[in-house]
Amino acid sequence: MSVTVWVPKDSAAVSAGAHEIAVGIELIARARGLDVTVKRNGSRGALYLEPLVEVETASGRVAYGPVEANDVESLFDAGFLTGGDHKLAHGQTDEIPYLKNQERLTFARAGLADPVDLDAYEANGGLAGLKKALGMAQGDVVKEVLDSGLRGRGGAGFPAGIKWKTVLDAPGAQKYVACNADEGDSGTFADRMVMEGDPYLLIEGMIIAGVATGATEGYVYIRSEYPDAISAMKAAKAVMEKRGWLGSSVGGSGKVFNLHVRRGAGAYICGEESSMLESLEGKRGIVRAKPPIPALKGLFGQPTVVNNVLTLASVPLILDKGAAAYKNYGMGRSHGTLAFQLAGNIKRGGLVEKAFGVTIRELLEEFGGGTMTGKPFRAAQIGGPLGAYVSEDMLDLPMDYETLAGAGAMVGHGGIVVFDESVDMAKMARFAFDFCAIESCGKCTPCRIGAVRGRETMDKILAGVDVAKNVALVEDLCQVMTDGSLCAMGGLTPMPVLSALKHFPQDFDRAPHAVAAE
């Protein structure tokens, strides 16, 4: 009987050599006359173990990782096809503490099967939410999402159900669903993992959004830095069209929903919803002034549901299991789970889906295992490049929208980037301005000019020129950017700058000769 070996085709796993390992296993199996079938799955999310090779044995799937190309021969020698022991062996995949201790809702299927195998998707619980939604009144679908307490996972945390209700109630000849898959925040990769590893989940969520609000056209805007996600989504789309889940009669219901996959072109600002809509219209990604809100005047001026990948990917389960089942997870007004992403200088980086309320320390220490370099922890940036830097004494804060906001930080898209003691926080503050200067769309002055002036002033601080005076200037500039910017790009760039200043003031206190010109 053929032994099935799973090797992920997730781009992170591939970046560490998964393709070469898949080929290597096939070649060695053939040379040794062994009957092995290599199948490609998505990633389980324990990225520190990638490439994670799994073997289907009598006692379940057993895991080996991180496997490098020159480990393959020794895996065969150790009898990995029957779960044999090896220095890279982790026993049963489901029992790996990193995975076992998570609360997987959105990522329940991650890494189980071939991402574009629709039958496997359905066998593992997929399409159940959509089937229910097709039999419900539009208002009831919206109410289910509203009652679940689901908030936008893109960063702003706005209740998804309220957006949907606004679109449902808005008059409009043509309504749209626009999925924001322009996941540009450093330290985040959960959207990518959904699209590469479970693309039907996102499409199912988009169809439900369309059915619920009367939108018959859906657009998913994927950043060009994610070529594998783009091709996975296109492949999944083609299968769903063929099988009648997309098109003129979704699942035979008579309801219309068409999907369009669109590529971004390297502009971070297009992760801002109004800028993304401009880009979807084929224009420069310039931010729109609000109001009107996109729910009323969005894509092509029509009522549009704009949601992040993870928001839409949470919806099928809510419809399937009910709002209450989802709402029971979490704390305060943060309901459900969030796919936290442990990144940067961390020993066990990867995706950790937990209910809101988990502390930063639990994520970084129990799951993450501390820094990769082994040097002491210094800082973590939470919520992307516009999120705050937190210090050691803040690590016991629970991950919850309101708690972090109260501490001058934000949950954002759930990415956490860890830095060890070697980090220079004044340089990170300079980088925040630098990034804003590079990526600002240029529409509003506080962002366009403020970022450049901020970078210049940080250069003076780094060179030790009139430090106290220039720090005061940076603080004043941050106030202007916060109050006067049109969107979160200029409005939140001060967050990393000011949090670095607040929690790591010693890094800004530089003597004139301390830094050579850089």
Add this chain to the structure above:
Amino acid sequence: MNAPIDLNLAQSTCASYGNRPDALLEILHDIQEHKGFVPQADLPVIAKALNLSRADVHGVMSFYHDFRTTKAGTVTVKICRAEACQSMGAMALIDGFLAKRGLKLGDTSDDGQITVEATYCLGNCAMAPAAMVNGKLAGRLNAAKLEKLVAEAGQ
């Protein structure tokens, strides 16, 4: 570099999207995939097909980092300089890689062998530092690994 500019490609690409102006980014991507860059001469052709002004098309071209007005080197390296990669030494990696070649970010070497560009996040943040070499994602990089990938891509 001096191959005749194929205007028909611009025209047929626009047509394949029904000459819809909202498909402009897709059209520019497609042309760049074929030609390696988007020639200036294509812009009026696209503008006419989509019923836009030439300024509109130029505006979009110049707004997005992806679109090139000249051909890139044989090997294109996009190195991530966002925070997660910085936490694992990306800045030193980039500086070393550039210094060795006497290049700045955005430059193409005089022999046309290599183009080095900055990027801000490739979604490989748990395996920092990351880069993309001729469209292929790489992670857990150090100077030796990056040099090896670049050498392989140049062959």
